[in-house]
Amino acid sequence: MDTVSFRPERDQYRYTFGGAEPVMRVRPGTVLDLWSEDAFNHALTSVTDVASQKLDFRYLNPQTGPFYVEGAEPGDTLALHIVDLTPARSWGASAAIPFFGGLTGTDRTALLQEALPEATWIYDVDTLAGTVGFQSRFGDFEVALPLAPMLGTVGVAPAGGEVRSSLVPERFGGNMDTPEMRVGTTTYLGVNVEGALFSIGDGHYRQGEGESCGTAVEGAMNSRILVELIKGGAPLWPRIESDEHWMVVGSSRPMEDSWRIAQVEMIGWLGELFGLHTMDAYQLLSQISESPIANVVDPNYSVLVKVRKSLLPKADAFGGIHRALRESARSAH
Amino acid sequence: MDTVSFRPERDQYRYTFGGAEPVMRVRPGTVLDLWSEDAFNHALTSVTDVASQKLDFRYLNPQTGPFYVEGAEPGDTLALHIVDLTPARSWGASAAIPFFGGLTGTDRTALLQEALPEATWIYDVDTLAGTVGFQSRFGDFEVALPLAPMLGTVGVAPAGGEVRSSLVPERFGGNMDTPEMRVGTTTYLGVNVEGALFSIGDGHYRQGEGESCGTAVEGAMNSRILVELIKGGAPLWPRIESDEHWMVVGSSRPMEDSWRIAQVEMIGWLGELFGLHTMDAYQLLSQISESPIANVVDPNYSVLVKVRKSLLPKADAFGGIHRALRESARSAH
């Protein structure tokens, strides 16, 4: 296995899916060791840094990439297996940003009320204990929460020549902000352009489902990613596989449409895996679906539909590539 | 502890929250042994029974109750602890009903397309194995799924003199259709009228999150419920407590509003429990929220916001009544 390391210089950060030249060409089978800057572009480093003064809203969610995957053509399936995620700093940051987040008016849910108070929270990482420390800003409450690293953003170049902000989750993946994007998972994304042009970023040391205030415990991240390519078979929407679950991520508005997208894609997937008629898959999924919300704060809201593998007969998705990647990951770790 | 059994005659079934005379007066502290008919009103008993021919849409989700709780006044909090749920039949039923469900046009999402094919699925209950058996209707796939009994419907009479169909989830609880409404949980509902007038029904032997096709594995249920009353303290929206979680259920449309409701109520609850400022509770919840969807098929969509107790310091909600009810439940079991 080739292993390639890449840490972008600041002027190499990218803020879109599509519209950027690849930083590197990689062969399927390559292990990538990547460093990514935090979603705030390192602008919030203490509790006295507030978003409206420090953030440059043109430069959020800096992406590491895009990478050109050799042989990837439209209609193929890119498989990205997360071998490892390790915080690259000893602290993470989160912030209440004016008119951004799930419980405030926004540029879309346009209202006349005043903004919420601004504040920044700094979480210390305790690697030994495996925790991040929450410290209240308006009181004296403290609690250590389990470290649970994940990537907010994993995506390829969109179809149709579109270029989208790295804040957007869509068919091409992107800023899905799901805690399920963790070590041990394989993400399947349909390839839209030659080379796929994928990038990653937006490391979270921990995030709740919904990402209520709009920001997780944001932090620079070291990611080890195993890249594979499946010829053909492109899913319509991002799929994720872990040892325990098959998952689909739908991203749209209103949120019921995100859920519908993920359900319909999963019904198709169950049909493929088990030879089920659509109506049978619909019925079965009605009784076994798990459906955690991912984000209710981005330009599209993301919802997952998950199926627990242990409930169903053994089946291999995408030719059993997840299991193979798990094996490879063990040797790559 | 008083124990009272009640099995309604068919003419005692109720199809609304509010608008019905109580079937019985109960004292706080009473254990109720209740039998409830299935959501289809026993109209679907074989795979050849299809919804459009057999269902009487005026008579769905028959309720057992309402019960008048002595001493309950508007502003009080009704606590209902589920001691036990046992399938009352050896089979459950599920159905695809024309223009009802999450992945079809409905009376609300009014479209011009033809209805999906109708079908009924019968699930055999294997008590020994603890399973319900799925059998495909359009193929030959079979799988045994774990039995996971829950109540789709738990509610009190609404405020403002309203009377609502037993298909509706709202502030008063009702048809929330969440798999979290299971044995070992305590549900807290704000009391709107003298006596609270609560009822239960819509037993599910198993349900996925979202209840995609609109119906779970529907079945008659024997429920043992421990009734308690807390003077004052009425929550705005239904809260549920288990040994592991604090939970809130929001129900509205579009689905992001259901989530917002549950988030804001939970932020208030965290504030009460830990003396947190709203902005600190908002931040903390952003990192610890679990947020499974309950239903995307009822007149309001229901979403849960859950907080895992083990992440936070010990705290007693509603004076620690859940723990006390758990104790009582053990002796009542």
Place this chain on the structure above:
Amino acid sequence: MDTVSFRPERDQYRYTFGGAEPVMRVRPGTVLDLWSEDAFNHALTSVTDVASQKLDFRYLNPQTGPFYVEGAEPGDTLALHIVDLTPARSWGASAAIPFFGGLTGTDRTALLQEALPEATWIYDVDTLAGTVGFQSRFGDFEVALPLAPMLGTVGVAPAGGEVRSSLVPERFGGNMDTPEMRVGTTTYLGVNVEGALFSIGDGHYRQGEGESCGTAVEGAMNSRILVELIKGGAPLWPRIESDEHWMVVGSSRPMEDSWRIAQVEMIGWLGELFGLHTMDAYQLLSQISESPIANVVDPNYSVLVKVRKSLLPKADAFGGIHRALRESARSAH
């Protein structure tokens, strides 16, 4: 033609559709002269009266009625023709109410921001000039706007034994808050219970489309209503006919569903009137629909779909009853 006058005493005001005994029985063909209190229940009478101090939120949108229409049975169509609407006071009131309205967080779109500033506006009615006077509260801008009386609320008792707040627009009509509910129109409502049990209220001296802040120029109203009954033919959703337009009102959430409801109902209506296939009616409506928003502030949002009669061949809806009522109205005026 019988003419009957009715002005309710305060203790006769009703705050729900359904759930109330009729105040009177009327025969089809009766002209009703009705007085209705304003939506605030006369609690805001000067700019110093603010909503949070003066309003009793249990007692808003007081209804005049319900009236029992002799011979009306479920499945029939109630036709209510508005012969005249005259302001019953020399001033109207409007208010910004905390957490109510279209451009603020609400109990449904639950957010954490502070409420907007409270304020009350009083509009003087100039009968001679036919205007209501807007006076700014935070500056010195004044403008006289044309008087344009309408009824916010026209409804019958709901189906299924439900009782709904008079703030709710739904299939049964109710608080639709459309400026189209004006003199010269005939409203068609499906009858759900014996006697139909209709009521009216929520007079507006003027209202914009959307009713942005949640309140129009609210005022007590004298309404002359001609009551007719059509056996059978109940529309699924409220229809309105004027000399110029056929209209349907859809009410749900999110707002696209309100529009879909009104579109599908109108496609059915065009099919009835002109013998059109559904796909042809869909296509034709795509090119001729007018679609003003009614309200984006009530528990359901209301949207109209209108078809201009002059675009299409002559056709008689409901047996041409609108034209007949127009004739009768002239003599009743």
Place this chain on the structure above:
Amino acid sequence: MDTVSFRPERDQYRYTFGGAEPVMRVRPGTVLDLWSEDAFNHALTSVTDVASQKLDFRYLNPQTGPFYVEGAEPGDTLALHIVDLTPARSWGASAAIPFFGGLTGTDRTALLQEALPEATWIYDVDTLAGTVGFQSRFGDFEVALPLAPMLGTVGVAPAGGEVRSSLVPERFGGNMDTPEMRVGTTTYLGVNVEGALFSIGDGHYRQGEGESCGTAVEGAMNSRILVELIKGGAPLWPRIESDEHWMVVGSSRPMEDSWRIAQVEMIGWLGELFGLHTMDAYQLLSQISESPIANVVDPNYSVLVKVRKSLLPKADAFGGIHRALRESARSAH
């Protein structure tokens, strides 16, 4: 006044906002005579052409442009005055496209139902009578409807380096599909990139509000557009001015958010024009807003908020440029 004519060759059609080199540089004050292909790219020319066989979904809504406006910088306001719109063919086409439109499941409102029947309608243009002729496809109904030419699509390059499909309406204008985009109006768009890079297309010979089935009477169009530039003053969302109305177009999902966006922008505009406090503008708009729906079929839904000028004192928006453009248009006509 310079007058410049431009008719793109097929290989010059553009299918995005942003991401394309300008076809031409124009000075402010220029009159452009433009020809644009129909939204179907001339693929549907008879009723036997059906969408699924003839349309290439990568190449819809071909744009004429983009034009580089000399001197235009980010933060400026582009003013486009429509001097004339004349059908460039003697027929227009409309179609029911599988899984596209407002009354069917779509790629977003993902459902399991079968697609609606496909069909294409051809409308003959009668220039003398000023009509387009509807002919039913599933019956023998015919009706001549008034010709009412408009542009579905008017937009500039997006901000943030994004490139969006020409099917998308957004802040940058784009595929708003409003019948208000007609002769005599001035559209104001905020400039995001040097040169603004605007384009137009998607001519409609007639369209109803909502564009229910997803397509209007689509036709190639000759457009005479007067281009002006205002330094600074960029509105957040597209504004339109006619002799009778000030208008704002909001585009998002769900549809209530489109309305909120347009309301908030209009409240700001009224504040600018009349020195009104936000709360006074909110109140005033509540009583005078007109709010027709534009489209409920595109990736974002578009809603207008309109204010009738005659209701308010005289005021000049953007320095009275609309009136000046009307004058120029008369001489350019």
